[in-house]
Amino acid sequence: MKYFIHALILIACGCTGTHPIVLPGKNVLKVATVNHNYQDVIEIKGGAVNESSVSVSIIPNDSGLAWNPEEIKYSFGGEDGVNKNYHRIIISGIPKKSGDYRVTVSGFTLGTMYSGKDFYKQYTIKIK
Known part of the structure; x- marks a missing residue:
């Protein structure tokens, strides 16, 4: 019985x-x-994400701001390349008008050793 309980906890x-x-x-x-x-x-943080598992929206659409994943340059075997890191989302640009802009980040982590989990967060950027 003791082993059964330990096995159940482990599972x-x-x-x-x-x-x-x-x-x-x-x-x-x-x-x-x-x-x-x-x-x-x-x-x-807290799971694996990629291009198809992350969504970002910036409202208003014509805000002058855009999002991109962080780009990490590398060189391997004499070839240069760029990896996109969807764990770090860069919001950048030149805002066109004042007001409150809304940035929404949502998606899910990919199932690896554990099943994936959903995430959602909304931010406000005050433009002066």
Whole structure:
């Protein structure tokens, strides 16, 4: 009976995984200024993500801001390349008008050793 309980606990622990965390923790990003360069970073921690598992939207659509994954340059075997890191989302551009912009990050982590988990976070960028 003792071994059965230990085996059951081990199986239950194997089916759980960490929940993804989207940072920064607060719901606001850095303040921006109209017609000036802007950049901030959103990080996704706690699971594997890729191009098809992450979605980012910026409202209004004609805000002047865009998002891209962090690009990491590498050289291997005499060839150069770029890896896209979807754990670090770069929000950048030149805001066109003042107001509150909304950035939504959502998606899911890929199932590896544990099953994947959904994540969702909404941010506000105040444009002065």
